Amino acid sequence: MTELRQRLGREPGGTREPEEKESESENKLDGETASDSESKSEFGGSPPVPTSDDTPEVLNRALSNLSSRWKNWWVRGILTLAMITFFFIIIYLGPMVLMTIVMCVQIKCFHEIITIGYNVYHSYDLPWFRTLSWYFLLCVNYFFYGETVTDYFFTLVQREEPLRILSKYHRFISFALYLTGFCMFVLSLVKKHYRLQFYMFGWTHVTLLIVVTQSHLIIHNLFEGMIWFIVPISCVICNDIMAYMFGFFFGRTPLIKLSPKKTWEGFIGGFFATVLFGLLLSYVMSGYRCFTCPVEFNNDTNSFTVDCEPSELFQLQEYNIPLVLQSVVGWKTVRMYPFQIHSIALSTFASLIGPFGGFFASGFKRAFKIKDFANTIPGHGGIMDRFDCQYLMATFVNVYIASFIRGPNPSKLIQQFLTLRPDQQLHIFNTLKAHLVDKGMLGSLEDA
Amino acid sequence: WGGLDGALVFLGLVLSIQVKCYHEIITIGYRVYHSYDLPWFRSLSWYFLLCVNYFFYGETVADYFATFVQRREQLQFLIRYHRFISFALYLTGFCMFVLSLVKKHYRLQFYMFAWTHVTLLITVTQSHLVIQNLFEGMIWFLVPISSVICNDITAYIFGFFFGRTPLIKLSPKKTWEGFIGGFFSTVVFGFIFSYFLAQHQYFVCPVEYNSETNRFVTECEPSELFQMKKYSVPPLLQAVLGWETVNMYPFQMHSIALSTFASLIGPFGGFFASGFKRAFKIKDFADTIPGHGGIMDRFDCQYLMATFVHVYITSFIRGPNPSKLLKQLLILQPEQQLSVYKTLKSHLVEKGILQPSLRG
Numbered sequence: 001m002t003e004l005r006q007r008l009g010r011e012p013g014g015t016r017e018p019e020e021k022e023s024e025s026e027n028k029l030d031g032e033t034a035s036d037s038e039s040k041s042e043f044g045g046s047p048p049v050p051t052s053d054d055t056p057e058v059l060n061r062a063l064s065n066l067s068s069r070w071k072n073w074w075v076r077g078i079l080t081l082a083m084i085t086f087f088f089i090i091i092y093l094g095p096m097v098l099m100t101i102v103m104c105v106q107i108k109c110f111h112e113i114i115t116i117g118y119n120v121y122h123s124y125d126l127p128w129f130r131t132l133s134w135y136f137l138l139c140v141n142y143f144f145y146g147e148t149v150t151d152y153f154f155t156l157v158q159r160e161e162p163l164r165i166l167s168k169y170h171r172f173i174s175f176a177l178y179l180t181g182f183c184m185f186v187l188s189l190v191k192k193h194y195r196l197q198f199y200m201f202g203w204t205h206v207t208l209l210i211v212v213t214q215s216h217l218i219i220h221n222l223f224e225g226m227i228w229f230i231v232p233i234s235c236v237i238c239n240d241i242m243a244y245m246f247g248f249f250f251g252r253t254p255l256i257k258l259s260p261k262k263t264w265e266g267f268i269g270g271f272f273a274t275v276l277f278g279l280l281l282s283y284v285m286s287g288y289r290c291f292t293c294p295v296e297f298n299n300d301t302n303s304f305t306v307d308c309e310p311s312e313l314f315q316l317q318e319y320n321i322p323l324v325l326q327s328v329v330g331w332k333t334v335r336m337y338p339f340q341i342h343s344i345a346l347s348t349f350a351s352l353i354g355p356f357g358g359f360f361a362s363g364f365k366r367a368f369k370i371k372d373f374a375n376t377i378p379g380h381g382g383i384m385d386r387f388d389c390q391y392l393m394a395t396f397v398n399v400y401i402a403s404f405i406r407g408p409n410p411s412k413l414i415q416q417f418l419t420l421r422p423d424q425q426l427h428i429f430n431t432l433k434a435h436l437v438d439k440g441m442l443g444s445l446e447d448a
Numbered sequence: 449w450g451g452l453d454g455a456l457v458f459l460g461l462v463l464s465i466q467v468k469c470y471h472e473i474i475t476i477g478y479r480v481y482h483s484y485d486l487p488w489f490r491s492l493s494w495y496f497l498l499c500v501n502y503f504f505y506g507e508t509v510a511d512y513f514a515t516f517v518q519r520r521e522q523l524q525f526l527i528r529y530h531r532f533i534s535f536a537l538y539l540t541g542f543c544m545f546v547l548s549l550v551k552k553h554y555r556l557q558f559y560m561f562a563w564t565h566v567t568l569l570i571t572v573t574q575s576h577l578v579i580q581n582l583f584e585g586m587i588w589f590l591v592p593i594s595s596v597i598c599n600d601i602t603a604y605i606f607g608f609f610f611g612r613t614p615l616i617k618l619s620p621k622k623t624w625e626g627f628i629g630g631f632f633s634t635v636v637f638g639f640i641f642s643y644f645l646a647q648h649q650y651f652v653c654p655v656e657y658n659s660e661t662n663r664f665v666t667e668c669e670p671s672e673l674f675q676m677k678k679y680s681v682p683p684l685l686q687a688v689l690g691w692e693t694v695n696m697y698p699f700q701m702h703s704i705a706l707s708t709f710a711s712l713i714g715p716f717g718g719f720f721a722s723g724f725k726r727a728f729k730i731k732d733f734a735d736t737i738p739g740h741g742g743i744m745d746r747f748d749c750q751y752l753m754a755t756f757v758h759v760y761i762t763s764f765i766r767g768p769n770p771s772k773l774l775k776q777l778l779i780l781q782p783e784q785q786l787s788v789y790k791t792l793k794s795h796l797v798e799k800g801i802l803q804p805s806l807r808g
Contacts, residue, residue, distance in 0.1 A: 168763075169763050171759050171762060171763055172759050172760070172763040172764075175755065175756070175759045179713060179752065179756075182716065182720070182752075183713065183716050185720075186618070186716050186719045186720050186723065187616075189618055189719075189723045191617070194723055194724075194726050194727030195727040195728065197723075197727070198723065198724060198727045198728075202562055202563070202566045203562070205566055205569065206562045206565055206566060209565065209569070256547075257551070258546070258549055353539060353543065356542065356543050356546050359546045359549075360542075360545075360546050363546065363549045363554055363557075363558065364554075364558060366554050367554030367555040367557070367558045368555065368558075392539065392542075395535065396535070399531050399532050399535045400532070402531055403528075403529050403531055403532040404532075410780060410784045410787065410788050413773060413776055413777060413780075413788065414788060414791055414792070416773055417773060417792060418795065420773070422799070422801045425792070425796060425801065426796070426801055426802070428773060428774050428777070428792075429789075429792050429793070429796060429802070431774055432774075432777055432778075432785065432788070432789055432792070433789065435778060435785070436782075436785060436786065436789060439782060441782050441785070441786055442786070442789070
């Protein structure tokens with residue numbers, strides 16, 4: 001995160017991204033910020049403590065006049081803006097950079113959680129185990145990236161001989177790698193430390209399950225179209241911010257004992273605000289091909305292309321407004337993208353279920369008596385603190401896409417087809433042909 | 449052999465064993481953490497078990513009972529949105545867990561949550577892989593399990609008679625002599641056992657569900673794996689055996705791979721379980737079987753075997769499931785179907801499987 005600090009050094013007052021709705025509303029609020037401050041509640045309502053020593057010198061000097069409470073808000077606000085800017089910049093840089101960033105975030109989150117495990121169990125001096133944790137991370141990533149690469153880079157893989165073999169026996173190779181790690185773990189069991197070692201083994205696996213699986217689902221969503229990456233993440237961020245603001249202004253009834261600072265007013269206000277935000281953001285994004293088209297790998301140019309005929313989801317359609325709303329809004333019909341309807345589902349999930357990921361992380365921090373996952377981001381804690389609500393979102397979007405939006409991946413099907421026996425291929429071909437003729441897509445005399 | 453289909457019996461057996469293993473491990477967790485009095489959590493553990501099983505069985509049912517499912521409307525809906533429904537069920541459990549967090553017991557509850565998930569990962573995933581292997585053909589279920597059992601027994605016998613050099617500190621009773629002796633005996637056993645099983649269609653054919661008779665059938669044209677072939681005996685062995693060629697089933701070669709894994713890597717599952725028992729200071733997983741401990745004690749070496757066989761089958765034996773492929777093709781958008789059709793056609797013509805002059 002050193003790049004964030006450099007950026008901070010240059011522009012302490014925040015940024016001026018034109019498209020950034022959040023930053024405009026930020027600037028309006030006189031230094032009040034919107035970030036999750038539930039970690040503060042650990043200390044039984046003591047006054048907000050100034051952030052850790054990581055606060056850069058620049059900020060310290062600039063804010064030295066303010067009281068510690070305002071200073072804290074400023075730091076959090078600036079960091080929020082910096083993170084949001086960073087988010088926009090990497091979107092601009094394209095899919096390859098996004099994938100790399102997702103990978104880095106994943107590794108950092110994994111590292112943070114494993115380090116907490118070491119702290120909890122005082123198991124620094126199991127040297128084998130640190131190596132094994134990283135090894136397992138490598139194995140699982142290898143497995144997932146291999147599956148992704150095979151699916152999306154199919155033609156590239158077929159051309160290169162070594163890649164072809166790696167992809168054909170991918171599962172076997174991944175399993176063999178994992179087994180090696182497993183056997184090493186068994187061989188590394190030391191008499192006095194059995195329990196510790198099993199705990200760390202379990203801890204590693206659960207972390208892998210949470211962090212690595214989610215990050216790969218995010219990448220799958222990304223390949224479906226950048227809009228499926230940007231809208232969910234933005235909705236979660238927006239919900240965080242909006243719930244905080246509504247809670248700040250109108251908050252009265254506590255929501256859940258785990259996070260005393262959350263209120264029902266914030267929750268509900270955040271919900272409506274996020275749905276609205278999702279609708280608007282989807283409207284703006286659906287107009288651009290670079291966001292709505294699936295990311296594809298072009299063999300000739302050896303780069304990613306995002307160019308296609310937009311699917312039905314991203315073509316304006318007339319919708320009749322239900323009579324109830326007609327009187328309110330005054331229109332009879334409205335032109336919308338079908339995707340905006342889906343965005344309502346995504347925003348709803350982000351607002352209603354997403355916070356449970358946050359509560360889970362809060363419970364976890366209380367259970368293990370830690371204030372933050374790490375001190376990476378001044379005022380915000382670690383990377384995990386920022387991403388705790390995103391967990392379930394990535395999985396939800398992936399399941400949503402698989403269930404309601406796209407069917408199976410045609411190139412993957414072709415790839416599977418080619419490995420079948422000839423008689424099976426013929427059988428499938430004839431069935432497909434009969435189906436197409438049935439649907440009238442193929443004339444019976446046509447030789448397509 | 450018809451009667452109460454062997455496949456159905458095995459299915460029921462695998463499920464019962466899975467539930468019992470899960471129960472044993474979870475109970476150990478309760479004892480270790482003295483967390484009997486988190487009543488919510490017992491319900492949640494069983495609920496998660498149900499969810500994960502629902503997810504896996506749904507995937508299996510959709511694949512293998514395709515015709516059965518097609519006829520029933522309600523099942524169609526459940527199948528089409530299966531992943532979404534499973535995810536929703538799991539989320540409900542997750543939210544219930546978060547809502548059930550009680551102030552003084554946070555750490556305990558998180559431990560039990562993680563314990564449950566790791567146990568699910570180990571026992572439930574493996575049991576479903578066992579069932580997938582079973583559907584491939586009962587021989588893929590019987591030979592691996594028997595090889596592991598044989599290895600257990602022969603390693604013990606060799607260790608008993610010839611054991612001298614300890615193998616690993618974790619299990620002081622295991623010896624290198626037992627390990628190596630067990631390895632060779634298991635390979636020979638697997639080889640011979642496969643020979644006998646490969647002759648019967650009942651064991652060799654993929655298990656299919658016949659929608660007319662509403663029963664499982666195991667009838668088919670045996671694949672190449674289960675047809676006798678002549679192999680030339682390598683010159684080294686010719687001198688020993690005195691034969692120049694031998695009639696074998698190709699499957700027997702695969703059985704060597706399976707037995708090797710069962711003898712060399714399978715024991716690591718056993719060491720893992722021994723380490724686990726020592727770590728948590730328990731003698732056995734449970735007292736279900738007199739003299740042997742719990743079900744888990746008997747199945748600890750089987751863990752990795754099921755996964756290995758499954759990965760082995762998908763990598764080296766069969767390709768994808770044709771009916772599953774067809775089902776997915778039919779879900780595609782019409783334009784996608786057309787483009788796939790064209791690609792397939794050009795491929796088939798190229799390979800000479802389809803005559804280009806054929807129309808309609």
